[in-house]
Amino acid sequence: xxxxxxxxxxxxxxxxxxxxxxxxxxxxxxxxxxxxxxxxxxxxxxxxxxxxxxxxxxxxxxxxxxxxxxxxxxxxxxxxxxxxxxxxxxxxxxxxxxxxxxxxxxxxxxxxxxxxxxxxxxxxxxxxxxxxxxxxxxxxxxxxxxxxxxxxxxxxxxxxxxxxxxxxxxxxxxxxxxxxxxxxxxxxxxxxxxxxxxxxxxxxxxxxxxxxxxxxxxxxxxxxxxxxxxxxxxxxxxxxxxxxxxxxxxxxxxxxxxxxxxxxxxxxxxxxxxxxxxxxxxxxxxxxxxxxxxxxxxxxxxxxxxxxxxxxxxxxxxxxxxxxxxxxxxxxxxxxxxxxxxxxxxxxxxxxxxxxxxxxxxxxxxxxxxxxxxxxxxxxxxxxxxxxxxxxxxxxxxxxxxxxxxxxxxxxxxxxxxxxxxxxxxxxxxxxxxxxxxxxxxxxxxxxxxxxxxxxxxxxxxxxxxxxxxxxxxxxxxxxxxxxxxxxxxxxxxxxxxxxxxxxxxxxxxxxxxxxxxxxxxxxxxxxxxxxxxxxxxxxxxxxxxxxxxxxxxxxxxxxxxxxxxxxxxxxxxxxxxxxxxxxxxxxxxxxxxxxxxxxxxxxxxxxxxxxxxxxxxxxxxxxxxxxxxxxxxxxxxxxxxxxxxxxxxxxxxxxxxxxxxxxxxxxxxxxxxxxxxxxxxxxxxxxxxxxxxxxxxxxxxxxxxxxxxxxxxxxxxxxxxxxxxxxxxxxxxxxxxxxxxxxxxxxxxx
Amino acid sequence: xxxxxxxxxxxxxxxxxxxxxxxxxxxxxxxxxxxxxxxxxxxxxxxxxxxxxxxxxxxxxxxxxxxxxxxxxxxxxxxxxxxxxxxxxxxxxxxxxxxxxxxxxxxxxxxxxxxxxxxxxxxxxxxxxxxxxxxxxxxxxxxxxxxxxxx
Numbered sequence: 001x002x003x004x005x006x007x008x009x010x011x012x013x014x015x016x017x018x019x020x021x022x023x024x025x026x027x028x029x030x031x032x033x034x035x036x037x038x039x040x041x042x043x044x045x046x047x048x049x050x051x052x053x054x055x056x057x058x059x060x061x062x063x064x065x066x067x068x069x070x071x072x073x074x075x076x077x078x079x080x081x082x083x084x085x086x087x088x089x090x091x092x093x094x095x096x097x098x099x100x101x102x103x104x105x106x107x108x109x110x111x112x113x114x115x116x117x118x119x120x121x122x123x124x125x126x127x128x129x130x131x132x133x134x135x136x137x138x139x140x141x142x143x144x145x146x147x148x149x150x151x152x153x154x155x156x157x158x159x160x161x162x163x164x165x166x167x168x169x170x171x172x173x174x175x176x177x178x179x180x181x182x183x184x185x186x187x188x189x190x191x192x193x194x195x196x197x198x199x200x201x202x203x204x205x206x207x208x209x210x211x212x213x214x215x216x217x218x219x220x221x222x223x224x225x226x227x228x229x230x231x232x233x234x235x236x237x238x239x240x241x242x243x244x245x246x247x248x249x250x251x252x253x254x255x256x257x258x259x260x261x262x263x264x265x266x267x268x269x270x271x272x273x274x275x276x277x278x279x280x281x282x283x284x285x286x287x288x289x290x291x292x293x294x295x296x297x298x299x300x301x302x303x304x305x306x307x308x309x310x311x312x313x314x315x316x317x318x319x320x321x322x323x324x325x326x327x328x329x330x331x332x333x334x335x336x337x338x339x340x341x342x343x344x345x346x347x348x349x350x351x352x353x354x355x356x357x358x359x360x361x362x363x364x365x366x367x368x369x370x371x372x373x374x375x376x377x378x379x380x381x382x383x384x385x386x387x388x389x390x391x392x393x394x395x396x397x398x399x400x401x402x403x404x405x406x407x408x409x410x411x412x413x414x415x416x417x418x419x420x421x422x423x424x425x426x427x428x429x430x431x432x433x434x435x436x437x438x439x440x441x442x443x444x445x446x447x448x449x450x451x452x453x454x455x456x457x458x459x460x461x462x463x464x465x466x467x468x469x470x471x472x473x474x475x476x477x478x479x480x481x482x483x484x485x486x487x488x489x490x491x492x493x494x495x496x497x498x499x500x501x502x503x504x505x506x507x508x509x510x511x512x513x514x515x516x517x518x519x520x521x522x523x524x525x526x527x528x529x530x531x532x533x534x535x536x537x538x539x540x541x542x543x544x545x546x547x548x549x550x551x552x553x554x555x556x557x558x559x560x561x562x563x564x565x566x567x568x569x570x571x572x573x574x575x576x577x578x579x580x581x582x583x584x585x586x587x588x589x590x591x592x593x594x595x596x597x598x599x600x601x602x603x604x605x606x607x608x609x610x611x612x613x614x615x616x617x618x619x620x621x622x623x624x625x626x627x628x629x630x631x632x633x634x635x636x637x638x639x640x641x642x643x644x645x646x647x648x649x650x651x652x653x654x655x656x657x658x659x660x661x662x663x664x665x666x667x668x669x670x671x672x673x674x675x676x677x678x679x680x681x682x683x684x685x686x687x688x689x690x691x692x693x694x695x696x697x698x699x700x701x702x703x704x705x706x707x708x709x710x711x712x713x714x715x716x717x718x719x720x721x722x723x724x725x726x727x728x729x730x731x732x733x734x735x736x737x738x739x740x741x742x743x744x745x746x747x748x749x750x751x
Numbered sequence: 752x753x754x755x756x757x758x759x760x761x762x763x764x765x766x767x768x769x770x771x772x773x774x775x776x777x778x779x780x781x782x783x784x785x786x787x788x789x790x791x792x793x794x795x796x797x798x799x800x801x802x803x804x805x806x807x808x809x810x811x812x813x814x815x816x817x818x819x820x821x822x823x824x825x826x827x828x829x830x831x832x833x834x835x836x837x838x839x840x841x842x843x844x845x846x847x848x849x850x851x852x853x854x855x856x857x858x859x860x861x862x863x864x865x866x867x868x869x870x871x872x873x874x875x876x877x878x879x880x881x882x883x884x885x886x887x888x889x890x891x892x893x894x895x896x897x898x899x900x901x902x
Contacts, residue, residue, distance in 0.1 A: 194795065196789070242849075277791065633891060672882075
């Protein structure tokens with residue numbers, strides 16, 4: 001039965017209260033552990049298409065008569081267009097339309113370098129780019145605001161500061177036997193999805209629009225595009241079949257989509273607007289830099305007495321205040337916690353969600369701080385974390401729907417105990433050590449999300465839904481879930497997705513929500529179809545429904561009979577069995593979170609400052625694991641992005657002009673295969689008994705969260721140096737080593 | 752200008768402008784979008800193809816330079832209906848995530864195994880470090896190369 005509820009909806013740690021209609025989740029959870037298909041490694045269904053180069057991404061779509069757009073972007077961090085002349089561009093070969101700053105989202109007062117000012121549509125992308133270079137602009141350059149601390153002083157903020165407090169920090173301070181205070185900094189990093197942001201817009205008349213787009217949320221694009229052009233949502237069709245990475249940067253339509261739509265309207269032809277790599281690194285979002293001033297106090301037994309943090313996010317011109325203070329509020333049992341988060345509004349490109357926004361940055365600060373405290377108290381860092389383990393959400397006293405963090409710690413022990421052995425392999429130049437860090441994140445997903453299951457006369461099934469697979473393999477996981485419920489081999493399931501005109505509403509693929517939101521809906525739809533199959537079989541074979549079940553492509557009776565599924569579905573001829581399912585509500589009164597711990601082993605060359613990460617063990621609790629092969633891919637991918645964030649990646653701005661100095665992949669260093677350490681993945685794989693009919697949480701984001709702190713803590717273990725700023729370049733490493741050698745001799749940490 | 756070249760064993764003709772990259776010609780004129788365009792300046796390896804059995808970034812080769820030469824793209828790797836052992840290994844080990852870098856990595860791995868049938872881990876690192884992947888974390892790409900080498 002449909003039920004109207006008032007519920008909390010969470011995406012990327014941002015909560016909104018809303019009314020929502022949900023169907024009851026009536027299915028019992030499956031037993032824990034590997035089943036017929038669910039819980040077993042399955043290579044992805046569309047892997048062959050991708051490996052053959054036959055998968056068609058937005059980048060590969062060519063429509064008849066399609067034009068290509070190019071955008072003139074501001075070369076200045078803050079400027080005004082005094083005069084613009086598009087005459088030469090209009091007359092250039094192949095040009096079909098030119099839009100100036102009077103057409104939104106183009107602007108004559110660009111507030112950051114890379115902001116779109118004018119756009120051209122031409123027969124080829126080369127012609128469009130050439131024409132853009134012919135646009136003449138007389139600029140008035142203005143003084144940009146680039147320093148986040150200065151912005152906070154001037155109250156130039158993206159939003160009201162977010163102040164949260166429980167207990168009293170001053171009281172906690174008075175009760176402390178030890179206090180550690182430190183400032184941590186994290187840098188701006190760029191998503192660098194391999195497929196750049198792009199969209200193709202095609203009008204049908206003046207009131208219907210089709211958008212092919214590389215996106216994490218076709219329904220969000222549909223809604224925003226419809227709103228912008230004043231169209232009914234059903235007049236906007238959004239298609240994304242294959243998608244070349246997003247990591248949070250492709251959650252909405254973006255300026256390029258509107259530019260393509262405007263140029264398509266102006267020319268009456270489909271228009272593709274694809275960002276170049278340089279544009280991608282200028283204006284497609286970023287993980288904003290942070291400054292974190294943190295304090296922690298504890299009793300001599302390690303009990304935390306208070307946590308206090310001031311966080312400055314360099315949000316940029318637009319965006320939102322990522323919860324850098326979230327880990328401090330959520331990870332540990334501590335009565336007195338105060339956080340204040342500022343979002344500095346700057347003349348720099350807007351931030352965008354980037355794989356656990358805020359928590360990656362905040363966990364670096366918090367988990368390094370904890371290790372500095374452990375060193376001061378001379379308590380084992382793992383033991384310190386155990387002593388402050390929280391049994392419920394201290395923010396609002398809600399119990400966790402499930403939490404296996406202590407089990408994660410238990411499994412971390414053998415890796416943690418290698419410390420002496422690893423350290424003993426140090427020599428005069430290379431110092432080795434081990435560090436760990438914990439992780440908390442959301443990832444419970446939520447309603448609404450819907451799926452249909454269609455079974456044809458041939459006994460094959462199709463899962464039909466308007467979700468997108470952004471490369472994580474979620475489509476394969478959906479096939480496994482449907483196969484399990486229908487008792488079919490997974491290769492008899494087809495998953496049709498990525499088209500808002502050919503399936504019901506589905507979740508955004510962000511916030512680690514695709515599996516926990518969509519999986520239960522797919523299972524419900526499959527169960528609805530299975531019920532109908534059983535009803536028909538009961539009539540055909542003259543059995544009671546309760547003795548029949550579906551297994552291995554057969555209808556099986558508990559009295560011993562069995563019949564191939566096709567025997568029943570064959571009776572349908574052209575008829576079909578249609579199952580429908582939706583995502584039920586999240587458990588009321590409970591907090592759904594994911595947890596984990598990572599252990600890093602590093603080697604530091606104390607002469608050159610080179611840091612080599614030799615091994616990372618990742619132990620995470622995300623409830624039931626659907627596909628261990630896809631899951632370990634997610635873990636490894638998250639860790640390597642975390643490795644880049646820790647050691648090599650940084651968007652550098654010219655401090656005087658605000659110009660981006662790292663627009664290409666040779667200036668902006670993402671990890672290569674040569675940088676990869678040994679990675680060990682260990683997923684606890686215990687279903688969350690309160691969460692949906694699956695007990696699964698999301699895994700996209702958790703693995704990147706603790707990596708930086710685990711590495712930094714391993715560096716401290718190896719060298720005694722406190723690295724407090726990312727990335728840990730050789731320069732930063734040598735600075736930290738110099739500082740450590742100036743300090744009064746601290747005891748060999750942990751020795 | 753008219754250019755003649757062999758692509759995946761077939762003779763092809765294309766009308767190109769002097770500055771046109773081989774990648775552009777393959778994708779836009781010869782109907783072969785398997786080679787991906789991700790940086791256009793030889794930094795990511797997504798457009799890797801074999802030019803007379805040599806691994807190149809097709810974005811850095813002018814089509815005019817390829818006149819009379821033999822090109823193999825990712826579309827020419829599989830043997831008819833069957834995936835090439837390198838492709839099969841990438842799929843089976845989970846080395847394909849979003850898949851945008853995969854065509855380049857497949858071609859680079861085919862090239863590696865042609866020269867080094869049993870590469871060491873260091874040789875794999877060396878040979879594939881020009882192919883950037885943002886999803887997989889590379890570990891499963893190691894698995895794939897090792898599996899393909901054994902196959």
